[in-house]
Amino acid sequence: MTEAVISVKPKKTGTTLHKLRTREQITGYLFVLPALIVILVFGLFPIGYSIYMSLFNWRVTKGAYVGGKNYLLIFGNWTNLLITLAGIALIVGAFWIWNNAFKSLSKGQTIAKVVAAVIMILGGVIFITGWGYMYDSGNQNFLNSLIVTLYYALGTVPAEVILGMILAFLLYQDIIGKDIFRMIYFLPYVTPSVTSAVVFQIIFSLRETSIANMIIGWFGISPQKWRFEPKPLLNLLGLDLSGFLAGPSLALISIMIYGIWSFVGYNTVIFLAGLGNIPKETYEAAEIDGATRSQQFRFITMPLLSPTTFYLVLIGFIGTFKAFNHIYVLRTPSAGDSVITTSLLIFDNFYKANQYGIATAQAIVLFVVILGLTLAQNKLIGERVFYG
Amino acid sequence: MDSPVVNPQPVVKVTRARRSRFYWLGRILTYVILIFGAIIFIFPFFWMISSSLMTLGETITRVLVPKVPQWVNYVDAWNQAKFSKYFMNSVLITLGTLAGLLITSILAGYAFGRIDFKGKNILFGLFLATMMIPESVTLIPNYLLIRGSIFPIPGGTWLNKYWSLTVPFIANAFSIFLLRQFFAQIPKELWDAARIDGADHLRFLVQVVLPISKAPIMTVLLFGFTGSWNAFQWPLLVTTNDTWRPIMVGLWSFVNEAGPQTHLLMAGAVISLIPILIIYFLTQKQFTQGIATTGLKG
Numbered sequence: 001m002t003e004a005v006i007s008v009k010p011k012k013t014g015t016t017l018h019k020l021r022t023r024e025q026i027t028g029y030l031f032v033l034p035a036l037i038v039i040l041v042f043g044l045f046p047i048g049y050s051i052y053m054s055l056f057n058w059r060v061t062k063g064a065y066v067g068g069k070n071y072l073l074i075f076g077n078w079t080n081l082l083i084t085l086a087g088i089a090l091i092v093g094a095f096w097i098w099n100n101a102f103k104s105l106s107k108g109q110t111i112a113k114v115v116a117a118v119i120m121i122l123g124g125v126i127f128i129t130g131w132g133y134m135y136d137s138g139n140q141n142f143l144n145s146l147i148v149t150l151y152y153a154l155g156t157v158p159a160e161v162i163l164g165m166i167l168a169f170l171l172y173q174d175i176i177g178k179d180i181f182r183m184i185y186f187l188p189y190v191t192p193s194v195t196s197a198v199v200f201q202i203i204f205s206l207r208e209t210s211i212a213n214m215i216i217g218w219f220g221i222s223p224q225k226w227r228f229e230p231k232p233l234l235n236l237l238g239l240d241l242s243g244f245l246a247g248p249s250l251a252l253i254s255i256m257i258y259g260i261w262s263f264v265g266y267n268t269v270i271f272l273a274g275l276g277n278i279p280k281e282t283y284e285a286a287e288i289d290g291a292t293r294s295q296q297f298r299f300i301t302m303p304l305l306s307p308t309t310f311y312l313v314l315i316g317f318i319g320t321f322k323a324f325n326h327i328y329v330l331r332t333p334s335a336g337d338s339v340i341t342t343s344l345l346i347f348d349n350f351y352k353a354n355q356y357g358i359a360t361a362q363a364i365v366l367f368v369v370i371l372g373l374t375l376a377q378n379k380l381i382g383e384r385v386f387y388g
Numbered sequence: 389m390d391s392p393v394v395n396p397q398p399v400v401k402v403t404r405a406r407r408s409r410f411y412w413l414g415r416i417l418t419y420v421i422l423i424f425g426a427i428i429f430i431f432p433f434f435w436m437i438s439s440s441l442m443t444l445g446e447t448i449t450r451v452l453v454p455k456v457p458q459w460v461n462y463v464d465a466w467n468q469a470k471f472s473k474y475f476m477n478s479v480l481i482t483l484g485t486l487a488g489l490l491i492t493s494i495l496a497g498y499a500f501g502r503i504d505f506k507g508k509n510i511l512f513g514l515f516l517a518t519m520m521i522p523e524s525v526t527l528i529p530n531y532l533l534i535r536g537s538i539f540p541i542p543g544g545t546w547l548n549k550y551w552s553l554t555v556p557f558i559a560n561a562f563s564i565f566l567l568r569q570f571f572a573q574i575p576k577e578l579w580d581a582a583r584i585d586g587a588d589h590l591r592f593l594v595q596v597v598l599p600i601s602k603a604p605i606m607t608v609l610l611f612g613f614t615g616s617w618n619a620f621q622w623p624l625l626v627t628t629n630d631t632w633r634p635i636m637v638g639l640w641s642f643v644n645e646a647g648p649q650t651h652l653l654m655a656g657a658v659i660s661l662i663p664i665l666i667i668y669f670l671t672q673k674q675f676t677q678g679i680a681t682t683g684l685k686g
Binding site for chain 1: 418421428429430432439447448491493495498499500504505506511514517518520524525526527529530531532533537538555556558561564588589590614617620621625636639640643650653654660661664668672675676
């Protein structure tokens with residue numbers, strides 16, 4: 001074979017080689033072309049066009065150019081936004097100081113922590129002040145939707161990760177019917193979200209005979225309105241809190257329960273894969289050194305599993321900010337704003353209110369928020385992750 | 389465990405006895421939790437099937453199983469509630485999308501993995517960037533696009549047309565990425581040998597690469613299938629009548645249009661789930677692994 005190549009080579013003069021290369025180039029472009037057209041038209045072009053639309057008073061058809069007004073409607077005025085961003089910047093700075101500053105000094109760590117704590121509190125106060133200003137003069141619906149989304153994320157992601165981890169640990173032993181368990185756990189995730197959400201519509205209905213009311217009935221709790229209940233759960237329990245501290249409404253909690261149910265299996269499967277990647281020799285070596293089971297867990301399993309955990313937290317967080325289908329199916333008019341996450345609000349502004357310009361501006365702000373959260377998580381948690 | 393070691397012999401016995409007692413306790417607890425979890429995960433499915441076989445009266449009372457299974461519900465849901473129409477729409481939409489997706493992603497995956505051309509890396513980076521953009525951002529311009537409001541498109545408008553439900557999805561960065569990773573690993577010697585035999589890229593792709601790439605292509609098909617079958621937000625936007633309404637939108641609109649006919653709704657839900665279940669059970673291992681290594685939903 002080598003001989004053949006050698007004997008062929010001299011025949012390829014400069015021009016033919018050049019021709020061959022050009023042909024190679026053309027083949028490459030031709031192969032990419034079909035995908036390129038589709039992705040260009042439906043994936044890349046809309047990003048630019050979205051930004052363009054957000055600068056106009058666009059209601060079904062294009063209206064007058066309004067510059068940043070659609071964005072301004074969200075924040076009230078630019079000063080509010082700047083104050084809020086300054087608060088966030090200070091909090092980020094505090095994290096940096098906590099981890100990195102004063103390392104050359106003796107007792108540098110203590111100094112850094114004190115300074116960081118002070119800046120952190122300052123940043124928090126400034127952030128809350130800025131947010132308050134925005135709330136007073138900006139678009140309350142949009143800001144509310146961010147809080148609802150945050151509730152939703154905080155109420156589902158940690159629970160999903162922890163439950164997924166527990167189930168994965170239990171399954172990672174010699175278990176009879178291991179594959180069947182895994183298959184069952186994964187089933188909710190595989191199920192189309194509209195299908196399962198329609199079933200949860202019935203489970204969480206306000207009928208006294210609904211499954212949800214039947215289950216709380218076993219514990220002697222009177223029937224609730226579930227998906228139709230705009231009141232925060234804490235208020236229903238008798239705690240008289242208001243504002244952010246009041247927490248999510250019972251309607252949102254119903255949706256959270258659905259979210260956890262449908263997502264735990266995914267985390268379980270990923271954790272199982274992560275556990276499978278930890279070499280058995282590490283445990284054997286630790287056992288020889290006399291490490292107990294809990295020490296092995298603390299010093300081997302947890303650190304080696306941290307990339308998986310990080311990945312799942314990140315995916316989970318981004319997922320909640322993008323979530324649409326099941327919330328759209330499970331929401332009720334009587335739950336009002338208490339279940340409207342940002343992606344739903346944008347859809348409603350576009351689809352129902354025909355506010356195309358405002359909706360695109362909000363979508364771009366949402367995208368920036370997602371990007372910011374991703375970066376923050378990468379920086380803050382990412383640095384603690386042990387990649388072996 | 390801190391018992392004073394006066395005589396080592398009994399201590400060993402005690403710990404062994406203890407360990408085994410804890411061991412069995414742990415085993416039992418493990419199974420209790422696992423089974424309890426399984427019941428919670430499986431219950432909504434049980435409930436869905438069970439209420440799909442109830443009479444309308446039974447669905448509003450507190451019974452878990454119907455007295456007499458009403459199989460006729462499925463006939464009613466299929467004909468009267470038009471789930472047959474929605475189902476067939478979804479089948480056709482999914483088939484069209486998959487056909488397009490296969491062609492575009494195999495060709496592009498091959499080009500990015502095995503052909504050198506100018507601007508390849510920039511292009512690939514641009515493709516990947518689209519994976520990070522939330523649907524909220526692209527949704528509105530895409531809607532105007534298929535309505536023909538931005539520039540003229542063949543047919544005037546794609547609203548309520550087959551093309552609006554398939555064409556935007558016949559290529560995605562994820563499938564291309566998946567195939568590129570696999571194609572790039574194929575040894576160069578194979579290509580050299582094929583070239584000596586006079587094969588060009590297309591023939592090499594069809595005759596050599598594709599036969600050994602069944603696994604990644606299968607993964608692309610699985611993802612494409614679930615993505616297309618489960619699609620909701622976009623079809624909701626671009627279908628205003630039954631002509632091309634897919635099953636997920638049909639299921640949702642049934643709730644609003646037909647009122648509280650839980651038994652038919654649940655029968656419809658079961659129908660919408662069947663194709664996914666069949667594929668899941670047939671390709672279980674690959675399905676789970678494919679998702680575990682790549683991640684499916686956001």
